Amino acid sequence: MSHSHSPIDHSVDHTYLELPFFEVPLPSFLQALGITRFVLMEIIAGALICAIFIPLARHMAANPVTRGRWWNLLEMLVVFVRDNIVKLGLHGHHARMLLPFFLTLFFFILFNNLLGQVPGGATPTGNVNVTGVLAALVFGMTLFLGMRQSGVLGFWINLVPKLDLPIFLKPFLWIVLFLIELLSLLVKHVVLALRLFANMFAGHTVQAVVMGFAISAGTAGWLWYVVTPTVIAASLALMMLELLVAVLQAYIFCLLAAMFIGSAVEPHH
Numbered sequence: 001m002s003h004s005h006s007p008i009d010h011s012v013d014h015t016y017l018e019l020p021f022f023e024v025p026l027p028s029f030l031q032a033l034g035i036t037r038f039v040l041m042e043i044i045a046g047a048l049i050c051a052i053f054i055p056l057a058r059h060m061a062a063n064p065v066t067r068g069r070w071w072n073l074l075e076m077l078v079v080f081v082r083d084n085i086v087k088l089g090l091h092g093h094h095a096r097m098l099l100p101f102f103l104t105l106f107f108f109i110l111f112n113n114l115l116g117q118v119p120g121g122a123t124p125t126g127n128v129n130v131t132g133v134l135a136a137l138v139f140g141m142t143l144f145l146g147m148r149q150s151g152v153l154g155f156w157i158n159l160v161p162k163l164d165l166p167i168f169l170k171p172f173l174w175i176v177l178f179l180i181e182l183l184s185l186l187v188k189h190v191v192l193a194l195r196l197f198a199n200m201f202a203g204h205t206v207q208a209v210v211m212g213f214a215i216s217a218g219t220a221g222w223l224w225y226v227v228t229p230t231v232i233a234a235s236l237a238l239m240m241l242e243l244l245v246a247v248l249q250a251y252i253f254c255l256l257a258a259m260f261i262g263s264a265v266e267p268h269h
Contacts, residue, residue: 105134
């Protein structure tokens with residue numbers, strides 16, 4: 001099965017899996033269901049969450065103290081999300097209530113980011129449609145919880161902080177500030193999607209470009225022996241950087257999401 005191998009081609013969705021030296025088309029029944037390699041990676045990410053954290057929840061429920069290195073590591077990750085993401089943006093009841101949501105969101109993004117580093121894998125978060133849906137989910141939670149907390153009308157009124165102004169200025173400035181805050185609310189969530197997409201897409205594209213140097217040098221005779229070791233070293237360095245970026249971007253996305261939702265359920269006065 002022959003396909004072009006431009007850097008962009010490596011970073012977009014396909015109906016086949018890319019292995020180091022060949023491509024494996026997805027089974028026809030999966031393609032008939034509309035399952036591409038990005039969708040398959042998302043399914044795998046969801047399965048990993050269930051396979052890891054459902055047993056963890058059962059273990060923690062059955063044992064007052066978590067025992068074992070594996071369970072302690074997983075509990076440490078859960079505590080990290082709780083203390084360094086959820087509690088920074090939310091407080092009290094809302095932090096406890098939304099912890100499962102943010103745990104799922106964080107590890108879903110993280111696993112999708114990391115699957116691109118596995119041979120044959122891909123990075124769905126390098127697709128703006130995927131990150132757009134994730135940002136839309138956060139936007140929906142922001143609106144729903146904000147309106148549940150303050151009431152439908154109260155939520156929209158609370159977008160604008162209290163104005164200590166003369167009565168003849170207040171209506172005009174309130175409308176202007178409301179439009180600005182409404183635009184800001186929309187833009188923040190659009191940027192949330194674009195930030196994750198841009199970082200993951202760019203990282204994999206750069207990796208593909210670097211690997212392409214070795215392929216291009218393959219027809220240059222002795223030059224291949226000079227270029228290839230350099231490309232391998234650069235690729236390993238980029239892979240390490242991508243692992244860091246994968247974790248960092250999952251953290252940033254969820255932290256900003258917690259702050260956006262927190263500002264909705266605990267509006268300024």
